[in-house]
Amino acid sequence: MRKGASRFFGVILIGLLVVSFGVWGIADIFTGYGSQTLVKVGDTEVNRDDYLQVQREVLQGMSGQAGRTMSLQEARAQGLDAQVLERLVGGAALDTHAQDLGLGISDDKLLEEIMKDPGLQDDAGNFNGAMLQQYLAQMGMSEQTFLEIQRERNLRRQILSTLGQTVATPDLLIDALDTYNNQTRTLRYVLVPESAVDASPDPTETDLKSFYDNHQAEFTQPEYRTIGVIAVSPETVKDQVEISEKELKDEYEANKAEYDTPEKRHVYQISFANTEDAKKAYDEIKGGKDFLEVAKAGGMKESDVDLGVLTRTGMVDPVLAEAAFKLEDGGVSEPVTGKLGAIALLHVSNIIPGKEASFDKVKPEIEKKILASRAESVIFDTHDRIEDERASGATLEEVAEKLDLPYKEIEKVDAQGNTASGVQPEIPQKQKLLQEAFASDVGVENDPVDAGDEGFVWYDVVDITPQRVRPFEEVKTEVGRMWRQDDRQKRLAEYTAKLVTELDKGEATLADIAKKHEEDVVTTQPLKRSGMALNVLPQAVAQAFSLPDKAYGSAEAGVQGARILFQVAEVTPPKALDGPARAELERQLKVFISDDILSQYFGALQDRYQVSVNHEAINRLTGAEQQ
Numbered sequence: 001m002r003k004g005a006s007r008f009f010g011v012i013l014i015g016l017l018v019v020s021f022g023v024w025g026i027a028d029i030f031t032g033y034g035s036q037t038l039v040k041v042g043d044t045e046v047n048r049d050d051y052l053q054v055q056r057e058v059l060q061g062m063s064g065q066a067g068r069t070m071s072l073q074e075a076r077a078q079g080l081d082a083q084v085l086e087r088l089v090g091g092a093a094l095d096t097h098a099q100d101l102g103l104g105i106s107d108d109k110l111l112e113e114i115m116k117d118p119g120l121q122d123d124a125g126n127f128n129g130a131m132l133q134q135y136l137a138q139m140g141m142s143e144q145t146f147l148e149i150q151r152e153r154n155l156r157r158q159i160l161s162t163l164g165q166t167v168a169t170p171d172l173l174i175d176a177l178d179t180y181n182n183q184t185r186t187l188r189y190v191l192v193p194e195s196a197v198d199a200s201p202d203p204t205e206t207d208l209k210s211f212y213d214n215h216q217a218e219f220t221q222p223e224y225r226t227i228g229v230i231a232v233s234p235e236t237v238k239d240q241v242e243i244s245e246k247e248l249k250d251e252y253e254a255n256k257a258e259y260d261t262p263e264k265r266h267v268y269q270i271s272f273a274n275t276e277d278a279k280k281a282y283d284e285i286k287g288g289k290d291f292l293e294v295a296k297a298g299g300m301k302e303s304d305v306d307l308g309v310l311t312r313t314g315m316v317d318p319v320l321a322e323a324a325f326k327l328e329d330g331g332v333s334e335p336v337t338g339k340l341g342a343i344a345l346l347h348v349s350n351i352i353p354g355k356e357a358s359f360d361k362v363k364p365e366i367e368k369k370i371l372a373s374r375a376e377s378v379i380f381d382t383h384d385r386i387e388d389e390r391a392s393g394a395t396l397e398e399v400a401e402k403l404d405l406p407y408k409e410i411e412k413v414d415a416q417g418n419t420a421s422g423v424q425p426e427i428p429q430k431q432k433l434l435q436e437a438f439a440s441d442v443g444v445e446n447d448p449v450d451a452g453d454e455g456f457v458w459y460d461v462v463d464i465t466p467q468r469v470r471p472f473e474e475v476k477t478e479v480g481r482m483w484r485q486d487d488r489q490k491r492l493a494e495y496t497a498k499l500v501t502e503l504d505k506g507e508a509t510l511a512d513i514a515k516k517h518e519e520d521v522v523t524t525q526p527l528k529r530s531g532m533a534l535n536v537l538p539q540a541v542a543q544a545f546s547l548p549d550k551a552y553g554s555a556e557a558g559v560q561g562a563r564i565l566f567q568v569a570e571v572t573p574p575k576a577l578d579g580p581a582r583a584e585l586e587r588q589l590k591v592f593i594s595d596d597i598l599s600q601y602f603g604a605l606q607d608r609y610q611v612s613v614n615h616e617a618i619n620r621l622t623g624a625e626q627q
Contacts, residue, residue, distance in 0.1 A: 039613055051084065053139075059080060071447050110151050110154060132146075184528055186527070197491045198491075199488065208472075211486070221469075225412070226410065226413075229459050231455070231456075237382060251369070259362040264310065264351075270305050270344060278345060282332070286332075320336060320338045379456070409462060428457045429457050433459060504552055536564065543555055544568050549571045
């Protein structure tokens with residue numbers, strides 16, 4: 001049903017409204033309507049039920065994209081509330097405009113649209129009422145509410161699709177976009193090292209303080225959080241799972257082949273259309289001809305016959321695999337007809353013997369495998385016990401002590417898991433845990449992180465060290481180093497700018513500058529706007545596309561501290577567009593034009609209608625006020 005939901009509730013507003021309301025701007029106006037009204041656009045009001053309905057839809061969409069059911073807390077950390085508000089405001093704006101225009105949709109047309117929706121049709125393409133009822137139950141919605149929502153949404157879709165239609169795309173625009181995308185420029189450049197200018201002198205105190213004041217972001221210490229963690233995994237509950245030595249040995253014997261290292265061989269295969277040609281080639285090889293020489297005589301390249309180093313199971317055809325693994329090192333098989341009908345000669349070399357894994361060597365791996373399959377029930381029992389203790393008001397540290405579980409405090413880490421010294425401590429389910437911990441707060445009881453087969457991770461935010469600008473005296477040495485680097489780079493940029501002037505005037509050549517700095521003049525391959533080359537970074541490419549043919553420029557290089565002097569050596573227009581390529585560009589331009597029209601439309605709605613959001617009521621509804 002996610003597919004159906006995406007058609008009904010996502011296609012219209014998820015793409016278009018999110019983009020459009022990037023330029024919207026929502027006013028914080030809290031007067032003129034009742035406390036139960038959450039959003040008001042013109043005369044259209046959005047109430048509590050509307051908000052919760054859209055929240056369910058957006059949460060379901062986010063869960064569908066994630067491939068699992070997301071909790072409200074997790075979805076909010078990923079922008080749920082903002083998406084809900086965007087959809088509500090956008091929908092209300094469209095509804096208000098539709099009312100002003102006197103637009104509506106008939107019952108017959110509404111039912112026709114609902115019955116055509118693929119999300120509510122069976123495999124034969126017929127409307128399925130049972131699927132609709134299943135959807136309504138899933139969404140907690142009555143039929144009447146569903147029809148009202150569909151009437152509203154279909155009307156919105158008609159308005160947007162009508163406004164967004166483009167009749168034709170001018171050839172001039174298609175050719176311009178093609179030139180922008182596919183024109184190439186070839187550059188000739190010289191690398192100018194940092195040593196081309198003298199090292200910077202010692203800065204004055206005034207220099208340092210000025211640099212510090214103008215670069216405070218670089219001397220800002222991020223927010224750090226201390227996080228208390230209980231990780232319950234199969235390894236955590238290992239002592240509660242009994243695994244006998246006999247079970248380990250039985251598993252080893254039953255699946256011994258999985259633990260052994262299989263034999264490998266470098267296999268070559270020549271395929272033939274018939275047995276006669278294969279027999280003739282076999283006789284030539286037996287007569288002294290090289291296997292690859294025979295293959296090349298038949299019009300094949302080495303890459304056509306070299307299958308690489310394979311195990312027996314790595315060969316697709318079991319009959320050919322059997323023949324290949326019977327050969328001695330360097331041997332060639334007689335013609336073999338494979339299971340799939342292929343007639344082939346096989347040649348092997350570089351036989352790598354297999355190794356038998358002893359029980360003692362693979363015992364830890366087997367134990368871990370059995371543990372993972374048996375620990376699930378113990379983990380869920382532990383989960384329930386932890387949740388019961390937390391419900392009584394115990395901290396994670398107290399829970400760990402009472403239930404004899406490992407508790408760990410991760411001291412002062414930033415949102416990327418780094419400490420102030422740059423060390424990265426071991427953090428279970430690192431990315432997910434940090435994301436949720438930095439969206440929480442001290443004293444908040446958080447849902448555990450679901451680690452799948454690895455169990456659960458509970459966490460508390462123990463302490464928060466706010467972001468701060470480090471004092472000047474604390475970073476004075478670092479400021480001095482950065483000032484010297486910045487000063488030298490400025491003087492190198494001034495030096496290369498002077499060289500560009502000399503090149504433009506014809507007072508020097510790239511060869512002259514290359515000789516002076518003991519560097520080479522390098523020519524790049526043809527580059528598109530998105531291209532790069534050795535020492536030619538995107539900044540240089542962007543500058544090259546702003547210059548005329550044969551002009552010169554300078555930019556930072558791909559070598560630390562260096563710059564390049566370059567010339568636009570050649571400008572190559574794109575090849576003529578064929579039919580499919582032209583049609584694709586036309587399609588892209590229609591999308592761009594349609595988006596631009598819709599952006600202007602929403603801009604006009606912004607000017608026409610007053611948008612009011614009752615954040616206080618929304619916070620009460622979502623629980624944000626309590627948090």
